[in-house]
Amino acid sequence: MTRAVPIGIGHYLPARVVENAEFEAKIDTSDEWIRSRSGIERRHFAADGELTSDLAIHAAKDALNHAGIPATDIDAIVLATSTPDQTFPSTATKVQAALGMNGGFAFDVQAVCAGFPYALSTANAMIVAGQAKRILVIGAETFSRIMDWNDRTTSVLFGDGAGALIIEAQECEGTNADRGILSTELKSDGKYNDILYVDGGVSSTQTTGVLRMEGREVFKHAVAKLAEAGESALEKIGLHGDDVDWIVPHQANLRIIKKTAQIMGVPMERVVVTVQDHGNTSAASIPLALSVAVKRGQVKQGDLLLTEAIGGGLAWGAVVLRW
Incomplete structure (x- = not known):
């Protein structure tokens, strides 16, 4: 396939x-x-x-x-x-x-x-x-x-x-041993629009606006939904957290990263963390963290990766791929 x-x-x-x-x-x-x-x-x-x-x-x-x-x-x-x-x-x-x-x-x-x-x-x-x-x-x-x-x-x-x-x-052979993208999971729920948004827009205010966030609510949803999406993406192909070599998460908050990894049963030693140096770079955070991890020799060819992220919408998702 x-x-x-x-x-x-x-x-x-x-x-x-x-x-x-x-x-x-x-x-x-x-x-x-x-x-x-x-x-x-x-x-x-x-x-x-x-x-x-x-x-x-x-x-x-x-x-x-x-x-x-x-x-x-x-x-x-x-x-x-x-x-x-x-x-x-x-x-x-x-x-x-x-x-x-x-x-x-x-x-x-x-x-x-x-x-x-x-x-x-x-x-x-x-x-x-x-x-x-x-x-x-x-x-x-x-x-x-x-x-x-x-x-x-x-x-x-x-x-x-x-x-x-x-x-x-x-x-490829069509097995989980293949390199490449093995599984994806995308979700959204618009009823949470007001906990993370920008208060401007073309058709509403005709201004750019600035970011607004209810941090505690976002934290609560982020941990639960990221773990759920990651586990679901793995289950689609018959895998579990134990099979993952590296989680490459959205670099939003170290507490969210640690809690999500804990729920999935993946030790922090197998989680790529760059949030300390980059902060939350939104859509850039996963490929940025992955690039850093590859170039410093952390992620190697054949490693099984789980990437996951959540943002305003709320919208969230996960991708399982073998490097």
Whole structure:
């Protein structure tokens, strides 16, 4: 059977590093407070004039270099973001042009922090259906542009960055030993719209708005729904938490990461954690963390990975793949 197999991974972080101490002079917070509640120590912010597409382009080039292929070998780009350059056209088409892709197609996916599982599931379906042979899947965000800097409960949590994964159609045996995407699980429930949202929009306020979040409610739902999605994605192919070599979770909050791993019975020694250095980069967090883990030799070919994320909507999902 045809599988979507990873052949390249890359990431990009803006040059500006913002330590927790930088917030102490601006709002009522402290390094200890931020670390104890989120595990975050620092994050990166995009420079003035540095756009989401710029971050995505850098990450895409890194992934192409890792794969050893030119951009002209890519058939499609699926880009997950909640902070696009423009209302339209899609940020993905700007990346397409910048990479010199003169064919194929490109589009954006918007599922907030769950954007990468949604984008990867979409790309996987197109690979399996024969609609494309190689797809560049990107998560890229500039959440620093939608922060309320007077809100100490949210402004310290988010950062900017991008990650990119290239998947390729390959014929495999059709077993769990195959490399590539083995299972996906996507969920959403719109009745939770008001616990994590941006208070602006084109058809409502005609403004960008800023992020609003009820942290305790989000935490409660995140732990339960992430564990449920991960277990469901594994059960579809007859696997369990014990079979997973690495969980590569959405890097939102260290307490959420630890609690979810505990519920699934996976020790933290088998969980990729980068939240301390990047903060919550929303749709970029999974490919960014995966790229870091691959390049430092943590994740190796043949490892079974579970990725999972939850974001506004609420929308959440999980993808099981063998690296």
